Amino acid sequence: MQTKKSAQGEWSSRWTFILAATGAAVGLGNIWKFPYVAGQSGGGAFVLFYLLCVLLVGIPLLMAEITIGRWGRQNPIHAIQTIAKEAKRSKYWSLVGGLCLFTGFLILSYYSVIAGWSIEYVFKSALGEFSGATVLSSIGIFHRLTSNLWQMLFWHTVIMLSTGYVIARGIELGIEKAVRFMFPIMILIIILLIGYAMSTDKFTYAMAWLFEPDFSELTPNVMLEALGQAFFSLSIALGTIMTYGAYLPHKSSITSVSTAIAIADTAIALLAGVAIFPIVFSYHLTPSAGPGLIFQSLPLAFAHMPLGRLFGTLFFIMLVFTAFTSTISLLEPTVVWLVERFTWSRLKASCIAISAVWLMGLITIFSFNIWSHVRLFGQTLFGCLDYLTANIMLPLGGLLIAIFIAWKVPENLFHAELRPEKKIIYQGFKFTMRYIVPIAIILIFLQVTGLLKW
């Protein structure tokens, strides 16, 4: 049994780990995607199916990642290398760690740009730029932002510098302090927004839209969408959970922390829906997913509601915080790898990592303006990057983690780290990792690549 610690330090308690990992998992995906997909795809029926996916695929993968991280007590590449050596498997399994790390790196390059839009919107809202906005002017405001290269570059730089600053300060002084400050404010703002949503006359209508089960909408495609959403929402296969797991105190139960993260992430996705959709319906907006909802429709509602300037500003502050706890989690694996591979200081590793991510982010920024005409496989460069990471690299990483843990690592070694309290949990975990997770991921993969259609 391992009792070693990561050279980077340790979380001060398992609660801080849960907080940091939930901060990593709760992101733009929870606020804009989950509520919309739930409402469109059968409400309560979708939510029930989503919970099943979290239980059968999400929690086991979280458990596997935390186990690998805590067992190896290093960055994902070195952790998997250590475990492969102990299990007498090829050292090339460490490439799985490399894949996860690189996926996180690429995702961070565009996530930072979108997080930057949120900061700009905090100011726009506070300065009353949306007052009296119409559909056209709201779309115009968003397009002016995305076509302004310098403004996007500025906010991308701000996000990267502040993310680098937090990471350079280390686990307790950097990540822990940041999430302890931001997470409660984020929850408080969601509660305030729910309070407002409850006072609107469309609250009951929106709740029915979001939660009333309609099983006829639950088609195989919708089911696969739920599975994919569970996967992405929990930040699986990005190296994040493995790296955060490396700092988990030895005595904490991996089963209970994984369950806590999954419950908190799902609860926040549902609460976001409860806060947003009554507002969307009250102002006769059409629910949509993605940047359209957040940056074009909602500002319209804030423009016309009482105290809209205040609520709008609070909403975008919340968005910045949810995005920021995710950007720090996406940078940490690369920085720790640089520290452990080249024995650099955290400061030096952070500076080099943020410079690389910053440069990579230029592709996303340019693809909205000076390179907007460039098309690869019919998509903008940002579209390609998003497709490659979310639809190909993430599922592939998840599949390889499942194969490695369930098929390649001897059971006794694995059991020693996981230490499940009950035999049934261990049996269930083994079975889902061996069969359910790989089959589910292959199905998502075939669906998102368009190879499988019902």
Ligand code: PFF
């Ligand atoms: N889980 C976070 C979110 O839902 O926003 C972070 C994240 C994970 C973003 C995976 C993007 C992604 F592809």
